[in-house]
Amino acid sequence: MSPPGSTAEYDEEALKELIAGELGAARNRSFGLTTDALADADLTAQVSPLMSPFVWDLAHIGNYEELWLLRGAAGIEPMRPEIDGLYDAFEHPRAERPSLPLLPPDEARSYIATVRAKVLDSLSSVRFDPGNPLTSGGFVYGMVVQHEHMHDETMLATHQLRKGAPALLDPPPEPVASRPSGADEVLIEAGPFQMGTSDDPWAYDNERPVHLVDVPAYYIDVEPVTNAAYTAFIEAGGYDEPRWWTPAGWEWRNSSGKRAPAFWTREDGRWLRRRFGRTEPVPPGEAVQHVCWYEADAYARWAGKRLPTEAEWEKAARWDPAVQHSRRYPWGEVYEEGRANLGQRSLRPSEAGDYASGASAYGVRRLIGDVWEWTSSDFHGYPGFRSFPYKEYSEVFFGPEYKVLRGGSWATHPLAVRGSFRNWDYPIRRQIFSGFRCARSAGEAA
CATH class of the missing domain: 1.20.120.450 (dinb family like domain)
Structure with missing residues (x-):
């Protein structure tokens, strides 16, 4: 159901x-x-x-x-x-x-x-x-x-x-009839939209209440950043150039010693990854995952862009400008199987262009499922927020220590994610199934 x-x-x-x-x-x-x-x-x-x-x-x-x-x-x-x-x-x-x-x-x-x-x-x-x-x-x-x-x-x-032999079955990726091509980013016009929800019966307190947010015009990537694109950042020396990193991010890079997404290794001139006990070549077309906020932010700067704000992400995902209303899911009000890579259908993100039927009204794809997407926003309550039914679900985490992630991952069940759902974590977290897409303000060169 x-x-x-x-x-x-x-x-x-x-x-x-x-x-x-x-x-x-x-x-x-x-x-x-x-x-x-x-x-x-x-x-x-x-x-x-x-x-x-x-x-x-x-x-x-x-x-x-x-x-x-x-x-x-x-x-x-x-x-x-x-x-x-x-x-x-x-x-x-x-x-x-x-x-x-x-x-x-x-x-x-x-x-x-x-x-x-x-x-x-x-x-x-x-x-x-x-x-x-x-x-x-x-x-x-x-x-x-x-x-x-x-x-x-x-x-x-x-x-x-876990180390050792695989413990989970690994379903093959679902076949895809065709992968649409087109622009890499879309323009989201300036103006207000309805952020959050007040009538979703199973929504959490931090998704409430619905409120108008006026967002300046911006461009947002049609797809999450892929492994191939992130590899280009690595091979261009992205981890070795301080100007792409915030001071806190550069400190994390130096203290952690990380130079690639979690679970990646370089062998014989190619990138491999360990995935649930299996070692395999990194698939270039999949959405990159297991990157922390600092890595996502550094990549965006290197690419001449930035991470979207939480409001920008949600407007691209939910707002239907034709009827001036926010949808529950990018494609509409009702969850439909086959429109998003959710619920452990496979143990990996999908490839760029997959699940095109799940695109938003603006044509932005894979906003729900595949990878949790880092945003630039700190976690906080909406105007009029009321803690319910206990403060420890949301309120105790409000503050600049946590960054907001949106959209769910391939491991997220459909019941536990919707267009208004908000996740949050420390900017150093990489064991979660996290990736990102980029944005830029209208008028800025890509």
């Missing part, structure tokens, strides 16, 4: 059927990344201090579900209150989690299965009260489903960091 566009699309029973199905689909995906793919010893190991052991993510998913759907929506007494602190993401940094008395794999599986059974049993008696923002439109259930898919993407990043 596709995500609900508005509560009016479903009566209460149909919405409950949707929720039960999506809860099941998310759990199947979680098991496919953990217990179906790895031995218990691999579930309890920590592959990097940047990431949790898989078994922590698995039990955390169940604990979050218990907190919000059993104790919260259904009013059921706590099952395991003594483990709440172990699985509180703010109480223990990822690097410390292996030293905690975590539930072993069998106990974690049993716990999350019991939680899920009780959630499904209680769903029939829960009322989606329009006057209660937590349950209206099934919001809290949508929040839990999206949370699980977000952790599935996090676990995919952990899989990418």
Whole structure:
């Protein structure tokens, strides 16, 4: 089923059927990344201090579900209150989690299965009260489903960091009938547009409320930057020229020793990459991924451009100038399979020109899916922002320390991304499935 566009699309029973199905689909995906793919010893190991052991993510998913759907929506007494602190993401940094008395794999599986059974049993008696923002439109259930898919993407990043033999099947890239050609960038006219949302029932607090933003005219790339284009930056000495880097970026470059995207190596005159335990030549046409904000910003400067602001990205993705309205997705209001590389259809970004049917009203392609796209903007709340249902989802991260990413990646589930969805991370992060596209102000030479 596709995500609900508005509560009016479903009566209460149909919405409950949707929720039960999506809860099941998310759990199947979680098991496919953990217990179906790895031995218990691999579930309890920590592959990097940047990431949790898989078994922590698995039990955390169940604990979050218990907190919000059993104790919260259904009013059921706590099952395991003594483990709440172990699985509180703010109480223990990822690097410390292996030293905690975590539930072993069998106990974690049993716990999350019991939680899920009780959630499904209680769903029939829960009322989606329009006057209660937590349950209206099934919001809290949508929040839990999206949370699980977000952790599935996090676990995919952990899989990418794993050493050793591949643990995941690698579907071949989907065949593409034709790849459209045309201009490399498009002009987005000056003027206001509707940014954010106020009526999407499963949108997060940081996507709200809808508000007008007046944006000067600018050009934006039709496609994300490819591996071939980024290779040209490397081979032109882009990592060795301070003028392309911000002071903080140059400090990161010097202290990190990085001279290429994460997981790339140079052998016998060609670039190779490690992808989920497989070593292969870097595909030139794919969107570059595993680059941090500093690298994206340096490339844009080298190319005579810049990173788009968050507002520029969203206008290019959502605004339909013909009807003066922001779409939910670049192509329209309803999610349609085959218009974006989402949901782990393959374990890689697609090639330039793919998914042309997912283009926005301006003809900008692959804005949803493939790679999270860095923007130049710091993460902050919109005018009129109200924290809901807890400050730790968004508000505690507001500030210049975090940069905004938009659009989702190939690893993002369709339920967990839409044109208004906002992600954020430190500018040094590279283990995430992040890439970028460039922009420039109208009147500036390319």
